[in-house]
Amino acid sequence: MVCVLRLIQSSFFLIFASLLLAGCGGAPGTVGSDDLVAKISFVSATPDYLTLAGQGGVEQSVVSFKVTDQYGAALGGVGVTFELSDDVGGARLSTTRASTGFDGEVNTVVSSGTAPVALYVTATIDGTHIQSFSDEISISTSGFSASSFSLSVIISDEVTGSSEPYDYYGNPYNPVTNGSLRIESAGELGGIEAELQMIVTDQFGHKVRDGAKVTIVSPMAGLVRPSACIVADGICQATWTSTSGSGYGIGDHVILLAYASGAESFDDVNGNNIYDEGEQFVDFHEAFADENFNGMYDLGEFFVDANSNGVFDAVGNGVWDGPCLTDSCAGQDSTIIWNTLVLELGSCPEDGCSAN
Template identity: 25%
Template sequence: MRITTLGSQASKCAALIALCTGLVACGGGSSGSALDNLNGGGGGNGNGSSSSAGNELAQIGRGSGDNFVPGEIGKGIGDNTLSAGGNTLLSVNVVNNGSLITDSVAVTFSSPCIAAGEALLSPQTGGTCEDGCPTDVVQTSNGQATIRYTANGCIGSDTIKATTTYGGSVISAETTIDVAADTVTSLRFIDASPSLITLKGSGGIETSTLRFRVLGSTGAPVKDVDVNFALSRTSGGLQLVSSSGTSGVDGYVYTTVQAGTVPGPVQVIATTDGGITTQSIGLVLSSGLPDQNSFSIAASDVAPPSWNTDGVESTITVRAADAFNNPAPIGTPIYFTASGAAIDGDCLITPDDDNPERSSGSCSVNWTSQEPRQYSDVNFSINESSLTLECPPGVAECRDGRLKIIATTLGNESFIDTNGNGLFDLNEDVFYTADSTEGNAAARAINCLASQPVSGSASHQTSGGISNAFGCDDLGSPYLDRNFNGAYDSNEEIATIDGETETQYSSGNGLYNGVLCRPADADAGLCSRDPVLVRADMTLVMSCSRPLRTSDGRLPGQPTTPVVLGPNQVKSVRMLLADCNGNGIPAGSETTAYDEVANNADVVVSPDGVWPSSQEYGYVTLFITAGEEPPSGAAGIDVTIGGNTWTFLIPIEAQGFPTE
């Protein structure tokens, strides 16, 4: 039978298949069958196409025209060896029936080194791929795909494959690049995580993992390099968990430091077999637990306008550090108690905003106004001659709206480390107790009664004076000093943590308590390694949105008789300014001069403008100046608190002016 017209290639195939139906010889094992020849020999030879299905005229390879080699990737370096860290271009062409395709296809490049991160791909022009584009894929619509291959720690032979799909067939090409081994030229310390560890047995984080990196002459990482580690000191049982390691494909090699009992900076010395050495930085072994004199508390608003309003907030922030003034570790819990309104129960020390691996040493909670509000058992009196508010004799505080907030956590007592060895030494270091005789012993004994005594390292006072701030480092139970008298009273709460209940107040035990006590000294009773509750307390004022006035409606100090002025004379009037409870006026309150009814007189007030938040009352002075003409009327001051304004006027009279 002769076929005279076949038309398209597809119709030729259909006719031949129909012709061969039932013939044993058709489609047999011959590698040179008529069908194979008609399809251009694309029967799956491993160099151009992957199967006999789909469009078998599509091929991928290098070169073009008569020089096209199917199944091979073109290399910019040819058959030469690629230097360590070097780069070369990889190129393939996608053809169909011998011509470059004009359809859009994606060519993907892959290899073992690429998968391991030991070789990097980038656009042929260099630089980096734009955000969102895969660096191992080249999108082409002209049949040509080129990518840049850079050795990044790869050593030896790397077989690279370029793959795409066209006309329903997956077609691929391959090549092999030989990469020369790199020479180790540097060993770098990268980081320590965490950078602060606590003394052995302190209950904190006691290990840190240190990371170093082995790099070659081109700056690329070098794998399979042995590195040995050593500590700069081993005092107190400080040790390495691993004394050697081998760099991975990314060049990183690791070791772990385990804490001892002696604080201070820690250095790890890393050395390759080739003698390249470096040293770690930034790792500190510290007590970890906060100590008393490094524990403080503050409020975003110390006198929020909340005596008459619920739901007003103030942010309460605690800052904590250990005996070496390193920030307390991330996650250290801080507990809060207040004698009025409501406060969040606890917070955890947070990471630093700029470096999440480091501790900020601080955390915050919200205090919110509500009941109970605090009332004094007795009232103050106004002394207008001295412009002061006075409590009855023997009463420490007699103003409403004042409450105590106390923050506590487990920590260590403080001492003055006179020999600088970072450990407590009895009879050598300074640790003040209620029985210490240095300086004003009576004042020190009073200071020791306070819930938050002034520590010896903060007072620096050893002789003379009558101050109650002579140092006391021996801590008793923390308590809410409701009556502000600086001593524990039976009706005051003892601050506890974790829901523990302590009903009996305990004074200091006369010993240093903390992890800087040597275990042997603790066994001998010279000091104690037991933690204590370190604490910081503060007064918060629920300020009132009305000014304090005398029974006849004046500001304290405001005269009841006119101010008499002669020609060009200046007189001043000083007045006390407080809220309705005798505390400071709320932040944002304003004082301004009122001169609308003053004739022939200038009126100036100081301070003039907005007041800051303050717990204590202040003073305002009104200056009244006469001119050549007789003054009259009244000089005044406007006091604006919480959006409401009160005007206080002082009559003016003239004296000594010429009469006509």
């Protein structure tokens, strides 16, 4: 009788201890067994952007996952195997297997290689098919490319006064062919706003790092806020606001100029994503706003004096400028790349002006 009682007491203690450990979130479980259903979730990849190895920049990202039970409680001591989606260019993981801590979290580190690529990490709970995937981690150069450095207006009825926007010449607006857009009432009223958008990539067509800066100026008239447009997820936005009530000069238009330090565009004949000697490229001269539309710089027009010599330089340096990814490069790591956008300042509609 005593033995039976002790057996019952012992069994009760084991069950109680198991429940207690599970409740604390630290009990190693037999994952995949009938009594424990585990889940693994992606937590973070910090940062989610890496520069190419050897290019100077952040080359490692800590990728974290978390294992929980069916009630959401953390599970410690669970083995997890990691796999990288691609090892092109030597991209690699610091470890391919680890165990969760008491908080249920487990980490590995992605190191960039020498090839531009977007990667993700797969984490699988050992002995199961239970897995999770990280968000995308981009590996690329950190700079802008002139091949994708686009300034545009976010078109809305409020901006154009119509669901069918028109350009400078009164033709239906075509952002591809002419790049000008009529902003209704802005030639007569101050305070009329147009939302600007920069869409940018690096030379591989990947998003540049968050926090990269594009400067946007409106030298003829109007206000740009912020003038330092900070890129997030490949895009940055700013607002142009009219500042006068009577138009701004020739044709009642303004020219917006966006510029940043970046790589010149090139014709990648052999498709290796890298500038090779002999490939055609666009040799950027200094940036300017062609305020009178004559296709050339005239004294008094705004320009960016990239080489600080006090005058506008109308020709490039004759060599491709951008991140050197071959054994030797004749150009600089970057130059000033730029783009312009023309806004036509429209008059008020027949039923009168009204500010936004």
